[in-house]
Amino acid sequence: MSRPIILGIVGDSAAGKTTLTRGIAQVLGPENVTLICTDDYHRYDRTQRAEIGITALHPDCNYLDIMQQHLSLLRTGQPILKPVYSHKTGTFEPPQYIKPNKFVIIEGLLGYSTRAARDAYDVKVYLAPPEPVRAAWKIKRDTQKRGYTPEQVLAELEKREPDSEQYIRPQRQWSDIVVSFYPTKEEENETNGHLNVRLVLRPSIPHPDFTQITDSGNGDSQSAVRLGLDRDMGKPVDVLEVDGHATLEQVTNIEHIMCSDMPYLKNICDREINPELGKIAGTTGETLQSYPLALTQLIITYHMLKATQIYQ
Ligand SMILES: Nc1ncnc2c1ncn2[C@@H]1O[C@H](COP(=O)(O)OP(=O)(O)OP(=O)(O)O)[C@@H](O)[C@H]1O
Numbered sequence: 001m002s003r004p005i006i007l008g009i010v011g012d013s014a015a016g017k018t019t020l021t022r023g024i025a026q027v028l029g030p031e032n033v034t035l036i037c038t039d040d041y042h043r044y045d046r047t048q049r050a051e052i053g054i055t056a057l058h059p060d061c062n063y064l065d066i067m068q069q070h071l072s073l074l075r076t077g078q079p080i081l082k083p084v085y086s087h088k089t090g091t092f093e094p095p096q097y098i099k100p101n102k103f104v105i106i107e108g109l110l111g112y113s114t115r116a117a118r119d120a121y122d123v124k125v126y127l128a129p130p131e132p133v134r135a136a137w138k139i140k141r142d143t144q145k146r147g148y149t150p151e152q153v154l155a156e157l158e159k160r161e162p163d164s165e166q167y168i169r170p171q172r173q174w175s176d177i178v179v180s181f182y183p184t185k186e187e188e189n190e191t192n193g194h195l196n197v198r199l200v201l202r203p204s205i206p207h208p209d210f211t212q213i214t215d216s217g218n219g220d221s222q223s224a225v226r227l228g229l230d231r232d233m234g235k236p237v238d239v240l241e242v243d244g245h246a247t248l249e250q251v252t253n254i255e256h257i258m259c260s261d262m263p264y265l266k267n268i269c270d271r272e273i274n275p276e277l278g279k280i281a282g283t284t285g286e287t288l289q290s291y292p293l294a295l296t297q298l299i300i301t302y303h304m305l306k307a308t309q310i311y312q
């Protein structure tokens, strides 16, 4: 049976969902990818939310039943008439007719909040940067692109915290991969291109065999690339960590482990034909390059392509 492969990217506001999605979409080929942001399923516009006193994170502030229906339709290759929410104006626009491509990426706040929604995905990612990093990212993004002042963003973050705790963060447990970009102790105010990444790899999907990293003598606690075992929300997991100062050679080494598993898809690791890999918008709008981000995007893409071997 041939059907679209569905990737979920869930995380709190400004956790880095769009940034992560961009590189993945490029490797899969933009013409093959349908991108959906579940912010479009908000029930109330910006003014109404302020009047009612509800945050965009609350399930009652979103048409989760319609989102769930649309996910099921997309999974079976059927079209949807999707609502459209504009972050520029804070209001709704006319709906859009969307027919799914080979790959569908669904990113947003509450994508894993119901059992039926969770069942729609082939790969589930949860983004969990430390809260001070997320706050810095949200202030930067909302002041540059959504017309807020820094004070308004800080007040909004405070107002949203109870809903983040109750509705957003518990969704971490349903993900196959938890992604956390974090600063080193030496540069704890760094929030841009030199962040490390910690990837929690749950056994809910089969990951590439990264034990070769430890076999080759890398992977110990001093190395820029580390593999270990841990628990996440009480469950055993593998953890892969890559430092922001890891060399291109070290990162390429890990990429080869994935690409050698799928020799017919060698070009997914080719940086020249995939320039969006690892690209981040910096503080003044400049473009920064992060190897940990590029590697994270490739691991997720690996899983999308693996799924095509079963369903396409
Ligand atoms: N891995 C990263 N390293 C450094 N900066 C990042 C990273 N990911 C995101 N950022 C910064 O954080 C800002 C917000 O990220 P992004 O727009 O991807 O978040 P989002 O989760 O899609 O937000 P929302 O759901 O609110 O639309 C970006 O403009 C970027 O500057």
Ligand SMILES: O=C(CO)[C@H](O)[C@H](O)COP(=O)(O)O
Binding pocket: 012, 013, 014, 039, 046, 056, 086, 087, 088, 090, 109, 146
């Ligand atoms: O948490 C968010 C995810 O992007 C937004 O704040 C939410 O979607 C409402 O959007 P806006 O602040 O532009 O009205």
